[in-house]
Amino acid sequence: GQQVMQIPQYQHVQEGEDFTTYCNSSTTLSNIQWYKQRPGGHPVFLIQLVKSGEVKKQKRLTFQFGEAKKNSSLHITATQTTDVGTYFCAGPSFYGNNRLAFGKGNQVVVIP
Amino acid sequence: DTGVSQDPRHKITKRGQNVTFRCDPISEHNRLYWYRQTLGQGPEFLTYFQNEAQLEKSRLLSDRFSAERPKGSFSTLEIQRTEQGDSAMYLCASSSTGTSGRAWMYEQYFGPGTRLTVT
Numbered sequence: 400g401q402q403v404m405q406i407p408q409y410q411h412v413q414e415g416e417d418f419t420t421y422c423n424s425s426t427t428l429s430n431i432q433w434y435k436q437r438p439g440g441h442p443v444f445l446i447q448l449v450k451s452g453e454v455k456k457q458k459r460l461t462f463q464f465g466e467a468k469k470n471s472s473l474h475i476t477a478t479q480t481t482d483v484g485t486y487f488c489a490g491p492s493f494y495g496n497n498r499l500a501f502g503k504g505n506q507v508v509v510i511p
Numbered sequence: 512d513t514g515v516s517q518d519p520r521h522k523i524t525k526r527g528q529n530v531t532f533r534c535d536p537i538s539e540h541n542r543l544y545w546y547r548q549t550l551g552q553g554p555e556f557l558t559y560f561q562n563e564a565q566l567e568k569s570r571l572l573s574d575r576f577s578a579e580r581p582k583g584s585f586s587t588l589e590i591q592r593t594e595q596g597d598s599a600m601y602l603c604a605s606s607s608t609g610t611s612g613r614a615w616m617y618e619q620y621f622g623p624g625t626r627l628t629v630t
Binding site: 408432440441442443444447470479487489492494495497498499501502503504 | 515542544552553554555556559561566569570602604618619620621622624625629
């Protein structure tokens with residue numbers, strides 16, 4: 400079953416507005432990674448969070464790892480059309496130390 | 512181009528046929544992963560190599576699936592007696608060793624994928 404749950408699964412965002420996507424796990428995660436997949440493309444690594452309560456910023460993107468290391472969020476400000484795509488979070492799978500378990504993703508559509 | 516490459520990009524086959532996909536990882540990466548992705552889902556782990564050794568396989572990987580990485584460089588994924596349920600995007604990813612033995616700590620670089628359609 401899914402180890403990391405992402406909400407919402409779909410979002411329509413007006414260009415210029417902010418939005419947040421969430422990732423939740425029932426178990427404590429050692430780390431969490433975020434990937435972005437453009438329509439018709441492949442997943443591209445965005446960032447990795449390791450420490451409890453960690454916050455990292457990449458221009459308009461702010462990533463946060465919860466204090467209990469069971470949840471994470473990605474907040475995007477002033478959405479642009481280039482932000483369209485599906486955002487995935489991924490954590491270490493409890494089935495094996497060498498594999499990542501991906502969420503179902505949050506598909507974001509930007510309305511011009 | 513030093514990224515991960517996959518061949519072919521698209522494959523249409525009839526049910527019951529065998530197919531083989533190839534992945535060329537980033538040259539200095541010794542870890543290689545195969546994933547399957549269907550519409551509306553995230554990548555689903557299939558198998559993992561460190562150098563030429565296949566260290567992990569998902570329980571989802573039936574006996575019809577086999578993967579190899581004979582010289583620790585490129586890898587092949589073969590599906591025998593394809594079924595319609597095998598239709599999906601097959602993604603390959605590679606990552607570096609780093610200084611930790613924990614593979615999940617390192618970012619993965621994905622290839623463009625091979626889209627398989629079984630008719």
